[in-house]
Amino acid sequence: MNKVRVNLGERTYEIFIGRGTLARLPGFIRSMGFKGPVVCIADSSVLSKTKALIRPAFAKVRNRVHWISVPGTEKSKSLKVYRETVHKISSKTKMHRPLIIALGGGVIGDLAGFVAATYRRGVPYIQIPTTLLAQVDSSIGGKVGVDLPEAKNLIGAFKQPEAVFIDIDFLKTLPVKQLYNGLAEVIKYGIIKSRSFFLFLEGNMEKLLSLNRGVLEKVILECVFIKSKIVEKDEFDDKRLRIVLNFGHTLGHAVEAAAGYTNAYNHGESVAVGMLLAGEIALRLDMLAAEDLGRIGGLIRSAGLPVRIENVSLAKIMSAYMHDKKFTGGTNRFVLPRKIGSVEVVEDIPETLIKSVLRDHAV
Ligand SMILES: NC(=O)c1ccc[n+]([C@@H]2O[C@H](COP(=O)([O-])OP(=O)(O)OC[C@H]3O[C@@H](n4cnc5c(N)ncnc54)[C@H](O)[C@@H]3O)[C@@H](O)[C@H]2O)c1
Ligand SMILES: [Zn+2]
Incomplete structure (x- = not known):
């Protein structure tokens, strides 16, 4: 233990x-x-x-x-x-x-x-x-x-x-859909804080999906460790450090809301798409290398999670995004990856860029 x-x-x-x-x-x-x-x-x-x-x-x-x-x-x-x-x-x-x-x-x-x-x-x-x-x-x-x-x-x-x-x-x-749901957050920790953990996930996804005891314990331990270290530094979420945990959640949440909180896109599936969309925005801002984005997409897919938007209207996603923005003081703030294992908070992403990325990831 x-x-x-x-x-x-x-x-x-x-x-x-x-x-x-x-x-x-x-x-x-x-x-x-x-x-x-x-x-x-x-x-x-x-x-x-x-x-x-x-x-x-x-x-x-x-x-x-x-x-x-x-x-x-x-x-x-x-x-x-x-x-x-x-x-x-x-x-x-x-x-x-x-x-x-x-x-x-x-x-x-x-x-x-x-x-x-x-x-x-x-x-x-x-x-x-x-x-x-x-x-x-x-x-x-x-x-x-x-x-x-x-x-x-x-x-x-x-x-x-x-x-x-x-x-x-x-x-x-646990139903398998719920397992995927949690895996999106697991992958998130690798992207935001630990390249070596991301590599471990790449090499062990099959074992993880089959609930291999050793792999599962290591993965949960690593995630718990990463989250607790962030929480220790920003217990009350007022130092702008906990915000990195929102990676993939800005557009992910908009997708989840636009899908009407149905089974079409559960939280993890929405976050999976949201992480890829954030990665694509980072790529287009010359922050992230194409190779890293490719690996992020590969790991998300290998966990049984989606990387594209299907059967959800882009207009609805945009309006859900605007609604969320209203509740966060009107700020346009994204957590974007610089490389696997490191993210940055970026403000004022042009809406045209967000829309274009959404369009290019819709089926
Ligand atoms: N407080 C936080 O920091 C924080 C962070 C992330 C998410 N959340 C919240 O967590 C909630 C989502 O949690 P969740 O994804 O665990 O969903 P959940 O609690 O709704 O559980 C998902 C489903 O799994 C079933 N279930 C739970 N454990 C099971 C088990 N061992 N075997 C079989 N079935 C089981 C539940 O009955 C439910 O149907 C959201 O409300 C979200 O806002 C909070
Ligand atoms: Zn989440």
Whole structure:
């Protein structure tokens, strides 16, 4: 088992990565000296599919455990589900301060984390991420929140967990589309921070897709390490360092929104296309070599992810992009690759260039 420490002063915590990490949960709660009730906010489908993994660990938790089952769909990241959840917690735990556990993908992690950040002005919580995306991305860094109809993640907080338990056995039941979803973020880390990791992915994609244990552990460890180092330097996202994690997300998000958040383009697929579009913009600005862009496209394709825009109107993508821009203070800011392993923030990319790149990548 591997461990990564996220150094954030008094909010420092550890991320446990490997097989069987869940077995450490009861001991960890004991070591916190926490005697109150535990409330596990869990993805309903994870609860039904991974009983054999969850039961033995929770059976050894000495605290009273209450379960709140929530569907793992984006609709659960809403004020409505938030309200229902806090009401359930207050009626189950009465006046006791609970320890919250988030068991599920990014949806559950964001919702449960936001509950923990706000219920009784903040209570401790633990992340147990069960999708690849949540294991390499959303469970680390303390960004929690819910959506509003006008935009995603509009209500939120920074709330670091007490610990994160990443058990790779959860990925055995994960639908393959969800695996690809997480792989887009995995590839992102290689492009933004580590050429050697990118090369490792090039050489091991098949093993990764078949959930080879050694490769999976190394990949998750590397991603967690890269993200935590960025978070350590910019915990509250106010130093313009966390922004590199948005690589591929500017146009990617526009594609995702234009596709109507349907199965046509899920988050990872949209980010995959978004990374390629950002690479193409960098190429045309003479920032990136054609060879590197070719390798980026090759790795994305080898992970089963798309590199072109299909069946989504370019006008809709542009209008989603303009809508997002409104919510980021009207700035036109892109994270663009200089080379594999290094990116730069560039402002004021001409709209004509964005449109032309979109046109050239549409089928
Ligand atoms: N807080 C952050 O820093 C951050 C970063 C990235 C993404 N996010 C958020 O994460 C969310 C997406 O998370 P996600 O991609 O994990 O999606 P998700 O939580 O919706 O899970 C995807 C699907 O997989 C199912 N599932 C989860 N674990 C499973 C398992 N082990 N076996 C079988 N099925 C399983 C879920 O029920 C769901 O149907 C978005 O809301 C996004 O905004 C947050
Ligand atoms: Zn993402």
